[in-house]
Amino acid sequence: MLQFDILATEGRARRGRLTLNHGVVQTPIFMPVGTYGTVKGVTPRSLEEMGAQIILGNxxxxxxxxxxxxxxxxxxxxxxxxxxxxxxxxxxxxxxxSLGEMRKISEEGVKFASPVNGDRLFLTPEISMQIQTILDSDIVMQFDECTPYETRGHLTTESEARFSMELSRRWAVRCKTEFARLENRNALFGIVQGGMFEHLRQESLDALVEIDFPGYAIGGVSVGEPKEEMRRIMAHTPHRLPAHKPRYLMGVGTPEDLVEGVTQGVDLFDCVMPTRNARNGHLFTRFGDLKIRNARHRSDERPLDESCGCYTCRGSTAPDGTVSGGFSRAYLHHLERCGEMLAPMLATIHNLHYYLNLMAEVRLALEQGRFAEFAARFREDRARGV
Structure with missing residues (x-):
């Protein structure tokens, strides 16, 4: 089941509501990545408290x-x-x-050795649909061939990108056929490919729209290309997808990327960046990024972000109304330097809260018809630095 309602627009940006089998998702939204059935460093309860509405599984x-x-x-x-x-x-x-030379692609599917035990495995569009049906995921992604930015040391050529895109297009048909055979009642999204070539993106988009999926994703970005190349594709593709269906930009990205994506008409985002960076002491704040391992934080009594309401920055309120304060930069610096496991946990809470709260602010700005003003202020604040 999928129902998508657009509640407000400003330029290409959309404020929507996505209804799925396991609940309602307010869009635009960032989706935390839970590779092995868990978002690293946080409990499901913490995710709910910080406003996560939908998460990923791998x-x-x-x-x-x-x-x-x-x-x-x-x-x-x-x-x-x-x-x-x-x-x-x-x-x-x-x-x-991502397995590179360890896998062999054919029209039928992909043969590869399991990175866990070395078993020879074969993944096809049909098997991907079967696995995702067992997972009972609300949004199922078509099996595709991700077009790389570089191939064997050289920039991917137009002919290489076309071959990859057309293979993904044929696989999309097989995915939809198998999805229907399995009588899966969730939603299957098609994935637009085509590398850095706009005309290939358009061909892929047109073919997928003809196949008619409930939603569409833009894949093959954030795969090593320069930022300006990603932004060029981001400006080209989302608004050309059907206006009445949700649009998902896969694997992107920085806070700036998210706001730019919304500007171009994207509804759904995911990226490992907030959790992965947190585990390396890299924090996102309203006023720029912060590397907590730097010596300048050794005795800093301030929270990571004085405007942030997350547990790491603000603490929590007990049932009797008692407020326990958040954690100082000095304390987080100390945890990082000592290798304490609490350091990435608190950093992950903060980064995910920042991303989710940013999307909540975007939704409110769209509702109030002031998204352009919000986006300009956001960029100014982020450029100020911490």
Whole structure:
């Protein structure tokens, strides 16, 4: 089931509501990435408290571990990881792509060795649909061939990008056929490919619209290309997708990328950046990025971001109304330098809260008809630095 309602627009930007089998998602939204059935460093309860409405699961890795027998026993991923809100799962295509020379692509699918135990495996569009049906993800992604920015040391040529795009297009048809055969009642999204070539993007888009998916994603960005190249594709593709269906920009990105994506008509985002960067002491704030390991934070009593309401910055309120303060930069610096596991946990809470709160502010600005003003102020604040 999928229903998408557009509640407000400003330019190409949209404020929407996405209804799925496991709940309602207010868009634009950022989706935290939970590769192995968990968003690293935070509990499901913390995710709910910070406003996460939908999270990701990784088809490839969950297929490897714990395996389909366990997931089928639990009736899918929701009960297994104790998350009762919507879940989107990728198709496994990106993970297979990242194996590089360890995989062999054919018209039928992809052969590769399991990175877990070395078993020879074969992933096809049909198998991807079967796995995601067992996962019972609310949004299922088509199996695609991710077009790289570089191929064997050289920039991907137009002919290489076309071959990849057309293969993904044929796989999209097979995915939809198998999805229907399985009588999956969730939503299947097609993925626009075509590399850095706008005319190939348009061909891919037109073909997928003809196949008629409930929603569409833009893949093959944030795969090593310069930022200006990604922005060029971001400006070209989203607004050309059907206006009445949700649009998802895969694997992007920085806070600036998210606001720019909304400006160009994107509704859904995901990226490992807030969690991965948190584990490396890289924090996002309203006024720029902060590297907590730097010596200048050694005795700084301020929170990471004085405007932030997350547990790391603000603390929490007890049932009796008592407020416990947040954590200082000095304390977080100390935890990082000592290698304490609390450091990435608190950093992850902050980064995810920042991303989710940014999207909440974007939605409010769109509702109030002041998104352009908000975006300009956002860029000014981020450029100020911490």
């Amino acid at each position: 088809t490839f890795h969950l297929w490897m571990r714990p395996g389909l027998d366990v997931l089928q026993q639990f009736g899918g991923l929701h009960r297994f990881e104790n998350w009762n809100r919507p879940i989107l799962t990728d198709s496994g295509g990106f993970q297979v792509w």
